Each structure stands twice: as structure tokens, then as C-alpha cells.
Amino acid sequence: MDAPVLHEVADGIATITLNRPQARNALDAAMKEALAALVPALVADASVRAVILTGAGGAFCAGGDLRGMAEVRPTMDFEGWRARMRDVQPWLAQLIELDRPLIAAVDGPAFGAGFGLALAADFVVATPRARFCLSFMKVGLGPDFGAMYTLPRVVGVQRAKELMLSAREVGADEALRLGLVLxxxxxDRLLERARALARSFIGASPLAVKLIKQDVARSLASDLPTMLALEAEHQARCFDTAYQAEAVERFLAKQPPRFSWPPDDGR
Structure with missing residues (x-):
């Protein structure tokens, strides 16, 4: 039996592949257990400089496994459902708060919890056949997998409520316009492009990447004095690194920088 989640680490890039293509990579118990073990290990691996999250077989993730939910329903009460949701939150929070770039490569459906997983990423690269849907209202549920936190930060409050309450599908072109997709x-170029984005961060300052991600997350719930104070503290921390000193030397010597966003390679 194939593993529900595949992963590899090569040249500083970790690739996580949801691997239930026969079910469009719907999140069942085995897949959640695999992610619960894998994500903390990747977070602790200092050799990993960027992470790619994708799905096998022309789908990203169709959401939760409704068949599995129906099977356990007779044995579940309120506390059981709440515990079921809380079980995924530690590793999900680690993805959302990852101190390295997380890139989602989305082909086909990203529905329900799958949409939430895509929203955990810093950058979403998608194919023209990608589709996004917070389908929870169709089965009498509210959004989960962090979407209540991530989606308003990506598209704004009014649009987030519309997408949550309508449970409508968003095609690739609209997702690009809304900022859901980079x-x-x-x-045939999806993973290649995701790897190009990931490779660009191999030469980046790990401290600068970490602080930028942390500060952007904090800024939406903060105020100007707090953010200005953080800018001063974190800029000083970056100045006080060998990486920054070398970067200035390379600039003055007209040498190429270690960090370079991928060139236009056929986007």
C-alpha cells in the first residue's frame, strides 16, 4: 500500500506530496497522522531551507474525508469532534508559522481543508485547471484548517466572508485576480516553477526570511509604534550577521548576490 504522504529533501528543499490520488488526496486519518509526524521533523531540520507542498495525480486536496467522517459519526460526541479538530492544529500551525518559505503547487481541486492547506503557504503557484472552494457550507460546517485566520489576510474581510458563506468555486484566473495565487x-511546469522559487531562497539570509514572515504576520494585529520598534530591532539583528556583511561586500565589488528571485523562466 502506498504511503499517504510522500516526502523528500534534496538540495535544501523539502517536497511534501499528498498521495491519495484515487480520492483526490482527501485528508483521511492516515494522511493526518503522517503529516503530524512529518511536519515537526521538517521544522526541526536545519538543512531544509524551503518547503513545497503539492498533491499527486492532478489534484491538490479535495478536503476532508467525508466518508470517513460518516463512518465515525455514530461514536462521536461534541468533545470527540472538538478533539478531532484539535489533533491537526499543532502541525497545521507549524506550517502556517514556518520560518522558511512554504510554496504550494496546486493542480486541480483545493477544496475545504485542502483550500486551507494552500492558504498556509507563502506563495501559491497553480495550473489553469486549479479550482478553489471553501465548501463547508454545503455540508453545514464552518471553515477549518486555519482558513478563518489566513483567508481574510489574503483577500480582505468582505471577500473572505463571501467565499466562506457562498461556498462557490473559484477558478484559476479569478484566484490569480484575488491574490489567492501568485x-x-x-x-508540466508546475513543480519546476515551484522548485525554482524554492531554490532562490537557498542563498537567502535565513534570519531575514524568518523575521520578515514573523513581522508580516504580526503587522495585521499590531500598531505603527510596535511595528516601527520591531523594524529597528530586527534590522539591527540582520545588520549584525556575517551574511549581511558579505552581501554588502559583494554589492560593492559588483558581484552577483547570493539571493536572487528566479528570473522570468517562462511564467
Whole structure:
């Protein structure tokens, strides 16, 4: 039997592949258990400089496994359902708060919890056949997998409520316009482009990446004096690194920088 989640680490890039293509990579108990073991290990692995999250078989993730939920329903009460949700939250929070770039490569459906997983990423690269849907209202539920936190930060409050309450599908072109997707790529270039984005951060300052991600997350629930104070503290921390000193030397010597966002390679 194939593993529900595949992963590899090569050249500083970790690739996580949801691997239930026969079920469009719906999140069942085995997949959640695999992610609960895998994500903390990747977080603790200092050799990992960027992470790619994708799905097998032309789908990203169709959401929760409704068949599995129906099977356990007779044995579940309120506390059981709440515990079921809380079980995924530690590793999900680690993905959302990851101090390294997380890139979602989305092909096909990203529905329900799958949409939430995509929203955990810093950058979403998708194919023209990608589709996004917070389908929870169709089965009498509210959004989970962090979407209540992440979606308003991506598209704004009014649009987030519309997408949650309507449970409508968003195609790839609209997702690009809404800012849900950074860019679109053909199916045969999706992972190549995700890897190019990830490779660009191999040469980046780990401290600068970490602090930028932390500060952007804090800024939406903070105020100007707090953010200005953080800018001063964190900029000083970055100045006080060998990486920054070398970067200035390379600039003055007209040498190429260690960090370079991927060039236009056919986007």
C-alpha cells in the first residue's frame, strides 16, 4: 500500500506530496497522522531551507474525508469532534508559522481543508485547471484548517466572508485576480516553477526570511509604534550577521548576490 504522504529533501528543499490520488488526496486519518509526524521533523531540520507542498495525480486536496467522517459519526460526541479538530492544529500551525518559505503547487481541486492547506503557504503557484472552494457550507460546517485566520489576510474581510458563506468555486484566473495565487503555470511546469522559487531562497539570509514572515504576520494585529520598534530591532539583528556583511561586500565589488528571485523562466 502506498504511503499517504510522500516526502523528500534534496538540495535544501523539502517536497511534501499528498498521495491519495484515487480520492483526490482527501485528508483521511492516515494522511493526518503522517503529516503530524512529518511536519515537526521538517521544522526541526536545519538543512531544509524551503518547503513545497503539492498533491499527486492532478489534484491538490479535495478536503476532508467525508466518508470517513460518516463512518465515525455514530461514536462521536461534541468533545470527540472538538478533539478531532484539535489533533491537526499543532502541525497545521507549524506550517502556517514556518520560518522558511512554504510554496504550494496546486493542480486541480483545493477544496475545504485542502483550500486551507494552500492558504498556509507563502506563495501559491497553480495550473489553469486549479479550482478553489471553501465548501463547508454545503455540508453545514464552518471553515477549518486555519482558513478563518489566513483567508481574510489574503483577500480582505468582505471577500473572505463571501467565499466562506457562498461556498462557490473559484477558478484559476479569478484566484490569480484575488491574490489567492501568485502565478499560473502549465501542468508540466508546475513543480519546476515551484522548485525554482524554492531554490532562490537557498542563498537567502535565513534570519531575514524568518523575521520578515514573523513581522508580516504580526503587522495585521499590531500598531505603527510596535511595528516601527520591531523594524529597528530586527534590522539591527540582520545588520549584525556575517551574511549581511558579505552581501554588502559583494554589492560593492559588483558581484552577483547570493539571493536572487528566479528570473522570468517562462511564467
Amino acid at each position: 502565478e499560473l503555470q502549465p501542468e
